[in-house]
Amino acid sequence: MARQFAAREQAEPAFAWKRERARLEEENRVLEARIAKLGDSGERAQETAPEESPRSEFTMGVMLRSLNIDLSVIGYDAVHEAWR
Structure with a gap:
């Protein structure tokens, strides 16, 4: 049983970076979609800029x-x- 626990402990960190990478890729897709909504001209950014x-x-x-x-x-x- 100790061997199974040790093997599992070694295997989980190997997959942790994959989960983190998937989370970051999803976050990046969400941010890119928000940027695309603003458009290239940055119209919303200009509207909210204080005079x-x-x-x-x-x-x-x-x-x-x-x-x-x-x-x-x-x-x-x-x-x-x-x-x-």
């Missing part, structure tokens, strides 16, 4: 403020985004 507001842009004023530089001291106008 950037002008305030989220990285401007000179944002950079100077992040460096703790007083804009009025160096003569930068944040409203017009220009030097005075």
